[in-house]
Amino acid sequence: MADRSLIFPAQEYRDRVARLQAGMALKGLDALLLTSPADLFYTTGFLTRFWESPARPWFVIVPQVGGPIAVIPSIGAELMGRTWVTDIRTWQAPDPADDGISLLADALSETLATQGLIGVPMGLETHLRMPLADFETLRLRLSPRRFVDATDIVQRVREVKSEAEIDRIRSSCTIAARAFARVPSLAAAGRSLADIFRDFQIALLEEGADWVSYVAGGAGQDGYGDVISPAGAQPLQRGDVLMLDTGAVKDGYFCDFDRNFAIGIASDAARSAYDALWQTTEDTLSALRPGLRPGLRACDVHALLCQGLDARGAPASGGRLGHGLGVTLTEWPSFTPLDKTPLRAGMVLTLEPGCVLGNGRIMVHEENIVLREDGAELLSPRAPAELPEVLS
Amino acid sequence: MADRSLIFPAQEYRDRVARLQAGMALKGLDALLLTSPADLFYTTGFLTRFWESPARPWFVIVPQVGGPIAVIPSIGAELMGRTWVTDIRTWQAPDPADDGISLLADALSETLATQGLIGVPMGLETHLRMPLADFETLRLRLSPRRFVDATDIVQRVREVKSEAEIDRIRSSCTIAARAFARVPSLAAAGRSLADIFRDFQIALLEEGADWVSYVAGGAGQDGYGDVISPAGAQPLQRGDVLMLDTGAVKDGYFCDFDRNFAIGIASDAARSAYDALWQTTEDTLSALRPGLRPGLRACDVHALLCQGLDARGAPASGGRLGHGLGVTLTEWPSFTPLDKTPLRAGMVLTLEPGCVLGNGRIMVHEENIVLREDGAELLSPRAPAELPEVLS
Numbered sequence: 001m002a003d004r005s006l007i008f009p010a011q012e013y014r015d016r017v018a019r020l021q022a023g024m025a026l027k028g029l030d031a032l033l034l035t036s037p038a039d040l041f042y043t044t045g046f047l048t049r050f051w052e053s054p055a056r057p058w059f060v061i062v063p064q065v066g067g068p069i070a071v072i073p074s075i076g077a078e079l080m081g082r083t084w085v086t087d088i089r090t091w092q093a094p095d096p097a098d099d100g101i102s103l104l105a106d107a108l109s110e111t112l113a114t115q116g117l118i119g120v121p122m123g124l125e126t127h128l129r130m131p132l133a134d135f136e137t138l139r140l141r142l143s144p145r146r147f148v149d150a151t152d153i154v155q156r157v158r159e160v161k162s163e164a165e166i167d168r169i170r171s172s173c174t175i176a177a178r179a180f181a182r183v184p185s186l187a188a189a190g191r192s193l194a195d196i197f198r199d200f201q202i203a204l205l206e207e208g209a210d211w212v213s214y215v216a217g218g219a220g221q222d223g224y225g226d227v228i229s230p231a232g233a234q235p236l237q238r239g240d241v242l243m244l245d246t247g248a249v250k251d252g253y254f255c256d257f258d259r260n261f262a263i264g265i266a267s268d269a270a271r272s273a274y275d276a277l278w279q280t281t282e283d284t285l286s287a288l289r290p291g292l293r294p295g296l297r298a299c300d301v302h303a304l305l306c307q308g309l310d311a312r313g314a315p316a317s318g319g320r321l322g323h324g325l326g327v328t329l330t331e332w333p334s335f336t337p338l339d340k341t342p343l344r345a346g347m348v349l350t351l352e353p354g355c356v357l358g359n360g361r362i363m364v365h366e367e368n369i370v371l372r373e374d375g376a377e378l379l380s381p382r383a384p385a386e387l388p389e390v391l392s
Numbered sequence: 393m394a395d396r397s398l399i400f401p402a403q404e405y406r407d408r409v410a411r412l413q414a415g416m417a418l419k420g421l422d423a424l425l426l427t428s429p430a431d432l433f434y435t436t437g438f439l440t441r442f443w444e445s446p447a448r449p450w451f452v453i454v455p456q457v458g459g460p461i462a463v464i465p466s467i468g469a470e471l472m473g474r475t476w477v478t479d480i481r482t483w484q485a486p487d488p489a490d491d492g493i494s495l496l497a498d499a500l501s502e503t504l505a506t507q508g509l510i511g512v513p514m515g516l517e518t519h520l521r522m523p524l525a526d527f528e529t530l531r532l533r534l535s536p537r538r539f540v541d542a543t544d545i546v547q548r549v550r551e552v553k554s555e556a557e558i559d560r561i562r563s564s565c566t567i568a569a570r571a572f573a574r575v576p577s578l579a580a581a582g583r584s585l586a587d588i589f590r591d592f593q594i595a596l597l598e599e600g601a602d603w604v605s606y607v608a609g610g611a612g613q614d615g616y617g618d619v620i621s622p623a624g625a626q627p628l629q630r631g632d633v634l635m636l637d638t639g640a641v642k643d644g645y646f647c648d649f650d651r652n653f654a655i656g657i658a659s660d661a662a663r664s665a666y667d668a669l670w671q672t673t674e675d676t677l678s679a680l681r682p683g684l685r686p687g688l689r690a691c692d693v694h695a696l697l698c699q700g701l702d703a704r705g706a707p708a709s710g711g712r713l714g715h716g717l718g719v720t721l722t723e724w725p726s727f728t729p730l731d732k733t734p735l736r737a738g739m740v741l742t743l744e745p746g747c748v749l750g751n752g753r754i755m756v757h758e759e760n761i762v763l764r765e766d767g768a769e770l771l772s773p774r775a776p777a778e779l780p781e782v783l784s
Contacts, residue, residue: 055722126523128524229474
């Protein structure tokens with residue numbers, strides 16, 4: 001990639017914006033106001049780790065017709081200038097008196113008639129990444145224009161990935177798979193989870209990740225209690241099952257899958273739980289053929305996963321059992337009983353069955369897939385059918 | 393640290409909440425509603441990389457009297473249970489029908505009389521990390537209780553660090569300093585910025601970072617044009633100045649400083665710009681004695697830095713020339729002409745003078761300090777007085 005700031009050819013972004021504009025037309029929206037790192041990267045190609053600083057808001061307007069308008073802090077002008085966006089307006093942020101709001105209001109005023117509708121993602125899994133008081137000011141300044149929810153428009157477009165996007169996610173998965181293959185040489189009884197997390201992040205970078213936005217995991221006898229805590233200093237013991245889960249990033253695209261390892265000889269309980277998770281995933285991969293089952297929804301996959309686990313005597317752990325994946329670690333839909341989102345070809349998803357063991361601990365298994373018309377294609381190289389044992 | 397989930401003894405968090413409650417009392421607030429990773433970590437000790445997933449909102453209520461109430465997705469119950477918080481209420485998120493809003497509304501209703509005021513950070517450098525539509529629902533449900541801006545209350549408390557916090561930031565700085573010391577063995581003409589960014593992140597992890605939330609930098613003849621872009625594949629050349637900037641994290645606390653390196657023999661222009669930055673920083677360190685100059689404000693430091701650079705024929709680059717630092721990569725105040733925030737002992741800050749070279753490129757220098765009654769104490773080991781040359 002000659003210029004890493006763009007990631008894809010401009011046509012990719014034009015297509016995305018055209019799809020957003022088609023959605024906007026259906027809902028009668030005159031503009032879309034986007035503020036999140038993911039939505040800005042998606043529409044413009046603007047990729048930076050500078051989002052880590054919460055100091056400054058960044059705005060992209062997608063008008064009903066024409067290319068996006070970037071209204072951004074001047075520190076981002078050079079990088080945005082290397083994307084396909086040609087209308088770039090900047091201010092010196094942070095400005096306590098007016099942090100880009102007048103500039104943004106002017107740009108929106110030019111874009112819409114005074115009776116216009118401006119879409120903003122304000123539903124499930126969204127946040128408005130700007131000060132709330134500034135949004136109130138903007139709302140008053142632009143009245144009688146109205147702000148309405150555009151979550152659905154953005155999600156229906158972003159959730160169906162292009163082949164270029166799928167390639168990037170596959171690349172991230174491949175990097176993580178190589179790092180996972182090195183875990184048996186990093187993990188051993190007596191080593192702490194903190195040491196293993198650190199070494200695993202190094203392995204991910206060495207294998208080609210641009211950066212490692214997420215590593216989590218757990219360890220405990222036969223299973224673990226928690227999968228979101230930072231690593232602790234307590235050493236692994238024989239009989240532990242170690243789980244590592246990563247969202248490594250390559251060219252702005254995430255993978256999100258995990259792998260389990262028995263430290264020493266795996267117990268029957270651990271092997272049996274792993275087998276239930278692996279076989280349930282296998283069955284679900286076979287069942288995920290949207291071309292064969294029109295109307296398949298996210299909740300149906302949750303039901304499939306629960307049924308597979310129940311049938312194997314490994315009751316599902318609570319919470320969602322998988323989700324979307326792409327320019328953030330997790331995207332909608334969620335494999336829960338409540339999510340009715342229709343599954344469509346081009347969706348990249350994680351299958352993440354978790355089960356509760358007899359001792360109250362859990363085990364979680366995760367793969368990344370893309371839905372094709374004729375079935376599910378794995379993006380993460382399939383986990384081994386039997387729980388690997390680290391015997392060194 | 394036996395239990396990494398807490399980081400500090402419970403008394404540290406009790407003191408923080410007591411200071412917030414004192415600020416709330418002054419403004420007549422009955423409760424504070426917090427939603428951001430930084431505010432939740434600050435008040436409870438809840439530290440996780442799981443914030444990388446935008447799927448779920450998390451809430452902490454600080455009542456006018458008593459300990460915080462955590463209203464969180466059930467996936468976080470175990471980790472939150474290891475903090476000092478005892479009132480933890482959970483729901484199965486994400487829930488498209490009610491993603492914690494009824495639970496949150498009930499908790500707030502218990503906490504405040506119907507005429508109460510609820511503070512939410514909604515000013516500069518804040519975002520509300522929950523769906524906007526859910527906030528509107530909450531607002532209606534809790535009416536006639538009102539939501540008011542609490543940015544000032546939170547910022548005045550968080551910006552003054554305890555000795556325990558200062559120690560953590562110093563630890564992060566020390567880790568980064570060890571990694572910077574290894575850059576001469578990583579950087580060379582012919583190597584790409586992408587390779588160097590990767591190796592530098594590995595060095596940060598090897599030196600003890602828990603994770604690397606931020607690495608940026610630039611390279612170009614005598615200086616660079618942009619400091620927020622991802623690394624490119626183009627090889628470094630002799631005559632380039634390489635800058636690396638990092639926000640490495642240890643125990644949830646960031647460092648944020650940079651270092652410059654000449655690739656080969658430094659030109660006079662590069663050495664002169666570096667000297668102007670270094671000497672200006674030196675002068676400003678001497679001048680930063682809030683005990684000696686009551687009423688010193690953030691904008692005054694900006695003026696000091698600009699004057700020092702101007703006097704040395706190295707005009708300041710635009711934008712802010714430093715900022716606060718702590719549980720996020722950047723915090724308020726900003727060293728800009730517009731920021732009137734009073735400087736106080738205990739503030740941890742970055743001094744980040746940048747100057748424009750004759751060729752239009754920039755050079756940026758950065759140190760981390762804590763303000764003491766009797767002057768500025770460096771947390772980052774001071775950069776060398778002369779631009780280091782990588783001659784291998």
